[in-house]
Amino acid sequence: MSAPFDYGDEATDFLARHPEIEAIDIVLTDANGIGRGKIIRRHELAGLYRDGRHLPSSILGLDVTGQDVEETGLVWSVGDADLRAWPLPGTLVPLPGTEPARGQVLISLYQLDGRPHGADPRHAMAARQRALVADGRHPAGAFELEFYLLDREAGPDGRPRPAAMALDGRRHDQTQVYGLDDLDGMQPFFGPVYAAARAQGLPLETLIAEYAPGQYELTLHYRHDLLRAADDLVMLKRLVRLLARRQGMMACFMAKPFAGLAGSGMHLHVCLNDREGRNLFAEPDGQGPPAEMLRHAIGGLAATMGDAMLVFAPHANSWRRYVSNLYAPVQPSWGINDRSVALRIPAGPAASRRVEHRPAGVDANPYLVGATVLAGIRHGIALSVDPGPMAQNDGFTSATPFTSQMPADWRTAWVQAGRSDFLREALGSDLLRAFLAIKQAEIGRVAGTIPDTDYLLYINHV
Structure with missing residues (x-):
């Protein structure tokens, strides 16, 4: 597929302005609002803008602890298949305070045929x-x-x-x-x-x-x-x-x-x-x-x-x-x-x-x-x-x-x-299904944990 955006010379210009930057964080926001992705090296940035970057479908089906939630329909039921990530124009920026120096760019996920992936939260907001x-x-x-x-x-x-x-x-x-x-x-x-x-x-x-x-x-x-x-x-x-x-x-x-x-x-x-x-x-x-x-x-x-x-x-x-x-x-x-x-x-x-x-x-x-x-x-x-x-x-x-x-x-x-x-x-139905499954897994995790208040209230009194 071709790139979903006209990036112009964004990547080339960024690298020219920031010769100190050695790597770039590519950041996808999952259903819980957690940033997930990879750190790529400087020489890989042009390829990200030209060809996108493969990421597994399961990255959108993780709970708050980073565990797979099979019920999202995004893990083994689809073979944890690759999707394609593309950078979001205007979000390629330096990441101050890092040593060695890094940059950052937000990404969004697409099907391999170019359709926006239904479980990516940013696509849902864009549609609305x-x-x-x-x-x-x-x-x-x-x-x-x-x-x-x-x-x-x-x-x-x-x-x-x-x-x-x-x-x-x-x-x-x-x-x-x-x-x-x-x-x-x-x-x-x-x-x-x-x-x-x-x-x-x-x-x-x-x-x-x-x-x-x-x-x-x-x-x-x-x-x-x-x-x-x-x-x-x-x-x-x-x-x-x-x-x-x-x-x-x-x-x-x-x-x-x-x-x-x-x-x-x-x-x-x-x-x-x-x-x-x-x-x-x-x-x-x-x-x-x-x-x-x-x-x-x-x-x-x-x-x-x-x-x-x-x-x-x-x-x-x-x-x-x-x-x-x-x-x-x-x-x-x-x-x-x-x-x-x-x-x-x-x-x-x-x-x-x-x-x-x-x-x-x-x-x-x-x-x-x-x-x-x-x-x-x-x-x-x-x-x-x-x-x-x-x-x-x-x-x-x-x-x-x-x-x-x-x-x-x-x-x-x-x-x-x-x-x-x-x-x-x-x-969208795909995102809602994934979100509900992720929350159900979290509800189960919390319900299965004994909090300190249980010991405070009950251990010596019931």
Whole structure:
């Protein structure tokens, strides 16, 4: 097959600009959002762009531990056959902090005959974006990245603890939300992160000390191509993890690493533009109630949220994040300038009107989140779904009758996802089958593990 993209001289130009680079990481994002692939040598890059690179089908059928899940239909039932990986244009970048110097390029998988592989998460999001563009609606937006910085070694109690300040080794055990001193104390880390983001062309913007000791947020600038915004998030997450490791810290992307403290979200800000770049979510007169298209988009997101929660909360730990009054939504609510809801319309000028989609944890796969959100928006607009009354600063406790309900737990979410025609259309049947099988294997793994709480509660008392 020929290359699916017109790469021009991307590989040749990159190597000419970076004679120091000796190898390149080729990175595929699997269903769990984990980067998998190979490290190729410098002289192999031209061949990757010319001919692609063979990778086994099982790479899309792995659980979170890297074990094959036969039930995905991607392992021995197809002989673990080779697929062909192709690089994604614009993602070939240096990988700062590596020695010897390496680069990085994102890849996507195709059948040997050139068709996009149905179990590749990025293809699912690309298909949902194409469907909206065909309607004359162009998705734009950006993701936010919340995470913890932890010490590499456990604390005296044997548990993870927030990292000491990189500047002077200070310890902090307070929730200094928006605290500038905490940000200053971590500048020896965040300075290189911003420099590396510039080198990679990532539109990295605001840094915030979040709602727990050691928790931070990085925001990315809006893209007029939402698929590229998901690539940004994938690349930023990998960059933060790599640079934290090189500074003796661990970047933690669990949704809820500490009981009683805030979890980490992956909020998606999204709007639809017309072909001329005008925001279709903006009120026609620049004021007044939300525009009709925005209301219907919110209605579709609310109506499909229950079916999609396995995407937004894919792991056992994900469900610990949904606690009232800790900035994670507990109902499919919506509101204006209200952080207690799942679907927030931020304050600001009409031209920037958008939905902030808040249910997904930072442990979710951004391509699956993007595909599901775009499908929910299109569903709402196509069927003119009414979102119902908005929450009045009571998104955690509102008794409003919602068009769907969030599942009570992880396994219930898995069952609901498996019955969902909406999710089958949003992700495609091949990807949904693989995702459900991978999650079923993880559910079984967790169920078969005896947690410490069992010993604490029962060993001496029953």
